Amino acid sequence: MPSYRDQGVVLRTYRLGETDRIVHLLTRGRGKVRAVAKGVRRPGSRFGGRLEAYSLVDLQLHEGRNLDVVTQAELLTAHAEVRADYARSAAAAVMVELADQVVQEGEAEPEVLELLLAGLGALAAGPDDPSVFVDAYLLRLAGLVGFPATAAVCAACQAPGPHVFLSVRAGGALCPDCAPAGTRAVDPEVVASLAQLAAIGEWASLPRLAREHPVARRTAAAYARAFVEHHLDRRLRSYEHVPRP
Amino acid sequence: MYEGAVQDLIDELGRLPGIGPKSAQRIAFHLLQTDPTEARRLADAITRVKATMRFCVQCHNVSQAEHCRICLDPRRDDTLLCVVEEPRDVVAIERTREFRGRYHVLGGAISPIDGIGPDQLHIRELVLRLDAEPVAEVILATNPNVEGEATASYLSRLLATLEVRATRLASGLPVGGDLDYADEVTLGRAFSGRRDVGI
Numbered sequence: 001m002p003s004y005r006d007q008g009v010v011l012r013t014y015r016l017g018e019t020d021r022i023v024h025l026l027t028r029g030r031g032k033v034r035a036v037a038k039g040v041r042r043p044g045s046r047f048g049g050r051l052e053a054y055s056l057v058d059l060q061l062h063e064g065r066n067l068d069v070v071t072q073a074e075l076l077t078a079h080a081e082v083r084a085d086y087a088r089s090a091a092a093a094v095m096v097e098l099a100d101q102v103v104q105e106g107e108a109e110p111e112v113l114e115l116l117l118a119g120l121g122a123l124a125a126g127p128d129d130p131s132v133f134v135d136a137y138l139l140r141l142a143g144l145v146g147f148p149a150t151a152a153v154c155a156a157c158q159a160p161g162p163h164v165f166l167s168v169r170a171g172g173a174l175c176p177d178c179a180p181a182g183t184r185a186v187d188p189e190v191v192a193s194l195a196q197l198a199a200i201g202e203w204a205s206l207p208r209l210a211r212e213h214p215v216a217r218r219t220a221a222a223y224a225r226a227f228v229e230h231h232l233d234r235r236l237r238s239y240e241h242v243p244r245p
Numbered sequence: 246m247y248e249g250a251v252q253d254l255i256d257e258l259g260r261l262p263g264i265g266p267k268s269a270q271r272i273a274f275h276l277l278q279t280d281p282t283e284a285r286r287l288a289d290a291i292t293r294v295k296a297t298m299r300f301c302v303q304c305h306n307v308s309q310a311e312h313c314r315i316c317l318d319p320r321r322d323d324t325l326l327c328v329v330e331e332p333r334d335v336v337a338i339e340r341t342r343e344f345r346g347r348y349h350v351l352g353g354a355i356s357p358i359d360g361i362g363p364d365q366l367h368i369r370e371l372v373l374r375l376d377a378e379p380v381a382e383v384i385l386a387t388n389p390n391v392e393g394e395a396t397a398s399y400l401s402r403l404l405a406t407l408e409v410r411a412t413r414l415a416s417g418l419p420v421g422g423d424l425d426y427a428d429e430v431t432l433g434r435a436f437s438g439r440r441d442v443g444i
Binding site: 017053 | 263355356357358359360362390391394395396398399402419421422426427428429430431433
């Protein structure tokens with residue numbers, strides 16, 4: 001069986017047999033990889049500690065028929081601070097759960113990997129309220145895989161905004177002409193919060209957004225979840241466990 | 246597909262954790278060829294464990310009575326309470342003969358990705374115990390993996406609000422292991438948890 005080397009983030013692990021684990025990885029070169037890590041649940045395992053969820057690792061793997069086999073693992077970034085804190089760990093769980101669901105095996109998604117690393121890095125920095133990073137991550141990942149939440153222009157006719165009619169199904173804010181009867185108008189701050197949450201690249205200002213506009217941010221958070229679950233057709237089990245202020 | 250009872254047995258064995266279709270078939274044929282008394286002994290053991298064993302109402306460890314033998318033992322230290330994920334962790338700690346306090350079994354660990362939160366574990370019962378028992382120290386002995394760490398973090402915050410001393414089991418190098426084979430996370434923890442060996 002051929003072997004290969006790749007870097008990736010450990011998304012989650014499952015127990016297998018007495019001492020092994022099945023590891024789901026989001027890799028740079030091969031998208032999602034499912035592999036067996038043998039003996040890693042033994043206390044004396046040589047790389048068990050490196051294959052914990054949220055770690056970025058450099059791996060040597062053997063290709064297998066169903067599952068690949070991890071033969072070596074070097075730790076690049078542990079993100080141990082994320083695992084050591086309940087709120088941050090729960091937030092990271094939402095991030096890896098969605099990545100695990102949307103990325104397919106054998107299809108490299110380098111932008112999704114970079115987004116996940118940025119999200120984990122933001123959580124590792126120790127925010128007071130990690131949940132705002134979850135909301136941003138959900139909208140940004142949806143945008144990367146083809147479902148951008150439109151806030152600056154009307155999601156239907158592209159008329160310049162800001163618009164205050166929000167629709168999950170239409171994919172963002174709608175102008176008064178395009179909004180179907182009964183569409184709820186929201187505070188303009190909600191749409192502004194959505195735009196900020198969905199904008200790729202900016203993480204540092206998000207905690208301030210959450211502090212300064214708590215009500216608008218709560219509405220935007222609820223919208224983000226509904227948006228992702230509707231357009232990606234996925235239910236996020238871990239979402240409800242993220243502590244929110 | 247086999248006939249009748251053999252296929253039923255293979256199907257039932259295949260439901261057990263860690264038993265795949267091939268293993269289920271192998272065990273089923275072993276039982277088919279074995280002495281009837283041996284097969285009956287296994288069947289009796291399964292029936293008896295379901296009929297007689299339950300969970301201790303105090304610590305949630307497996308027990309034959311309402312309270313387990315550890316909760317009933319008057320020689321145990323009431324001021325020390327060790328919190329573990331599963332009953333098998335109690336057995337692992339008992340084997341060390343280092344701990345003489347009491348236990349509280351959570352029944353798992355917090356795992357948001359599996360939909361398991363604090364409400365699905367015996368955490369409310371732990372709080373009630375702390376109110377009713379003279380516990381001075383709670384030892385968090387959850388597994389040193391992502392679920393165990395999240396659980397320990399949640400409990401340490403909760404215990405801080407209750408003003409109960411919380412400690413975490415040390416992590417570090419396995420006895421008999423080589424330093425250069427240790428992974429960075431384990432070695433880092435061994436350093437941060439180092440202790441005086443002064444004269």
